[in-house]
Amino acid sequence: MNAGKTRLNRMPEWTALGKHREQLGATHLRELFAADAERGSRYTLQVGDLYLDYSKHLVTDETLALLRELAAATDVAGLRDAMFRGEKINTTEDRAVLHTALRAPRDAVVEVDGENVVPDVHAVLDKMAAFSERIRSGEWTGHTGKRIRNIVNIGIGGSDLGPAMAYEVLRSYTERDLTFRFVSNVDGADLHEAVRDLDPAETLFIIASKTFTTIETITNATSAREWLLTNLRVGPDAVAKHFVALSTNGEKVSDFGIDTANMFEFWDWVGGRYSYDSAIGLSLMIAIGPDRFREMLDGFHLVDEHFRTAPPEANAPLLLGLLGVWYGAFFDAQSHAVLPYSHYLSKFTAYLQQLDMESNGKSVDRDGNPVDWQTGPVVWGTPGTNGQHAYYQLIHQGTKVIPADFIGFAKPVPGLLAGLVPQHDLLMANFFAQTQALAFGKTPEEVRAEGVADELVPHKTFKGNHPTTTILAEDLTPSVLGQLIALYEHKVFVQGAIWNIDSFDQWGVELGKVLAKKIEPVLTEGKGGEQLDSSTATLAGKYRTLRGR
Numbered sequence: 001m002n003a004g005k006t007r008l009n010r011m012p013e014w015t016a017l018g019k020h021r022e023q024l025g026a027t028h029l030r031e032l033f034a035a036d037a038e039r040g041s042r043y044t045l046q047v048g049d050l051y052l053d054y055s056k057h058l059v060t061d062e063t064l065a066l067l068r069e070l071a072a073a074t075d076v077a078g079l080r081d082a083m084f085r086g087e088k089i090n091t092t093e094d095r096a097v098l099h100t101a102l103r104a105p106r107d108a109v110v111e112v113d114g115e116n117v118v119p120d121v122h123a124v125l126d127k128m129a130a131f132s133e134r135i136r137s138g139e140w141t142g143h144t145g146k147r148i149r150n151i152v153n154i155g156i157g158g159s160d161l162g163p164a165m166a167y168e169v170l171r172s173y174t175e176r177d178l179t180f181r182f183v184s185n186v187d188g189a190d191l192h193e194a195v196r197d198l199d200p201a202e203t204l205f206i207i208a209s210k211t212f213t214t215i216e217t218i219t220n221a222t223s224a225r226e227w228l229l230t231n232l233r234v235g236p237d238a239v240a241k242h243f244v245a246l247s248t249n250g251e252k253v254s255d256f257g258i259d260t261a262n263m264f265e266f267w268d269w270v271g272g273r274y275s276y277d278s279a280i281g282l283s284l285m286i287a288i289g290p291d292r293f294r295e296m297l298d299g300f301h302l303v304d305e306h307f308r309t310a311p312p313e314a315n316a317p318l319l320l321g322l323l324g325v326w327y328g329a330f331f332d333a334q335s336h337a338v339l340p341y342s343h344y345l346s347k348f349t350a351y352l353q354q355l356d357m358e359s360n361g362k363s364v365d366r367d368g369n370p371v372d373w374q375t376g377p378v379v380w381g382t383p384g385t386n387g388q389h390a391y392y393q394l395i396h397q398g399t400k401v402i403p404a405d406f407i408g409f410a411k412p413v414p415g416l417l418a419g420l421v422p423q424h425d426l427l428m429a430n431f432f433a434q435t436q437a438l439a440f441g442k443t444p445e446e447v448r449a450e451g452v453a454d455e456l457v458p459h460k461t462f463k464g465n466h467p468t469t470t471i472l473a474e475d476l477t478p479s480v481l482g483q484l485i486a487l488y489e490h491k492v493f494v495q496g497a498i499w500n501i502d503s504f505d506q507w508g509v510e511l512g513k514v515l516a517k518k519i520e521p522v523l524t525e526g527k528g529g530e531q532l533d534s535s536t537a538t539l540a541g542k543y544r545t546l547r548g549r
């Protein structure tokens with residue numbers, strides 16, 4: 001698609017940014033704020049319910065203009081439009097990339113290979129809604145006639161992280177009488193802990209796998225079936241009442257023994273890490289109900305439309321993507337922290353890790369040439385205020401450039417115990433304090449003025465100048481969650497477009513899978529060790545000895 005393009009780092013727009021970076025030198029955020037009294041209100045955007053403050057970034061009007069020129073020169077908008085049109089922009093897998101169709105309204109038209117996919121999307125959403133209501137109302141019963149009270153989602157990667165994350169985020173909207181568990185790890189401990197206190201007669205397993213071939217998921221699903229049949233002392237006909245599948249692969253679902261009538265379908269144009277708003281979200285829909293799920297999809301759609309139509313200077317995903325490119329290329333930033341100030345967002349950053357790192361962890365461009373510029377950063381972070389008492393030290397006073405996103409909410413979640421509501425202001429005071437401290441720091445003069453002994457002044461000085469984005473919303477609703485996820489999805493898209501990489505394949509996960517298959521018989525039967533390198537062979541031998549084999 002981009003064949004013949006000038007290499008990114010030889011583009012005049014790139015060179016101009018490099019020169020501009022040199023001119024900016026060690027310019028401090030203190031100076032930028034002093035020079036413009038309006039900076040804190042001018043460098044902001046409102047997108048739906050999300051208020052974005054990007055004033056605490058190491059940028060000027062000129063930087064932003066140069067970054068937008070880079071976006072224009074790399075034709076981010078062209079690739080974006082091709083994505084929305086359903087073109088096969090995932091070239092290495094020859095697939096369209098249409099997660100945006102999953103949240104399109106019923107009357108929208110989105111074509112893949114000349115066919116409108118929106119009616120199919122809504123047919124599956126309707127089927128999910130009907131099923132969710134049957135579970136929530138108690139109408140759907142297990143094999144013995146007991147109502148379902150426990151829902152166990154078995155999946156991994158995009159078939160786990162999305163629903164598991166969103167269930168936590170929206171916990172205050174969930175049906176509290178139902179128990180939800182998420183099993184992903186092939187380590188049997190995961191399934192063991194998930195089912196050990198459950199009554200199989202009241203348990204529904206949702207087997208979530210796009211391909212229905214992923215070894216972890218199929219192994220856990222097989223063990224779950226065994227657990228259910230053994231503990232209920234029933235035959236395989238009980239499976240129909242206790243297992244449903246979410247997949248693109250009807251044949252494999254059927255081979256596993258799940259009736260395809262109990263399968264909720266999605267399509268190969270939905271990437272795993274972009275799939276929790278498809279059938280993969282069934283557990284979430286059961287938890288929050290179809291109406292809340294729709295509110296979430298509408299939140300996604302709002303940001304899709306913003307990304308598709310907002311002009312470059314007011315386009316939030318474009319801006320966030322460009323800022324990441326800026327720090328990676330010209331400040332040697334290797335990582336990006338996402339620091340939500342909400343306990344409910346405890347799995348949010350883990351979810352973003354897959355979204356960002358599986359998408360943009362690439363080192364060849366779309367034509368297969370090695371890139372000689374930074375691509376995706378290491379994404380990490382946990383909710384504040386916990387991190388403040390752990391690793392923030394390094395962000396404040398370490399040697400690394402770590403751009404960070406701070407995400408917070410003006411109101412505590414609905415239904416919080418009244419006595420706990422005042423704690424929200426303390427939480428948010430920390431939220432604002434951290435970005436202030438990171439940006440402006442504390443000068444040696446300020447430290448000295450507090451009477452600190454000379455030898456301690458360097459230790460108590462905060463250099464500041466650490467870039468952050470603040471994202472503030474009124475409250476944490478299903479729609480706001482959809483808006484946030486779509487914002488990050490499109491940010492990742494923008495960066496992939498600029499770096500000229502395929503953000504929608506994931507070949508890097510394949511090698512380990514193939515090698516694990518070869519190593520398993522070495523561990524279990526002691527066969528094939530001679531084909532391994534000396535380190536792995538010795539380790540496998542050691543393992544066998546420790547296992548008493």
Ligand code: F6P
Pocket residue numbers: 156157158159208209210211212213214217272273358506509
């Ligand atoms: O790890 C690779 C990967 O293919 C992810 O992209 C995907 O989300 C995950 O495995 C699970 O795949 P599946 O849904 O096909 O089981």
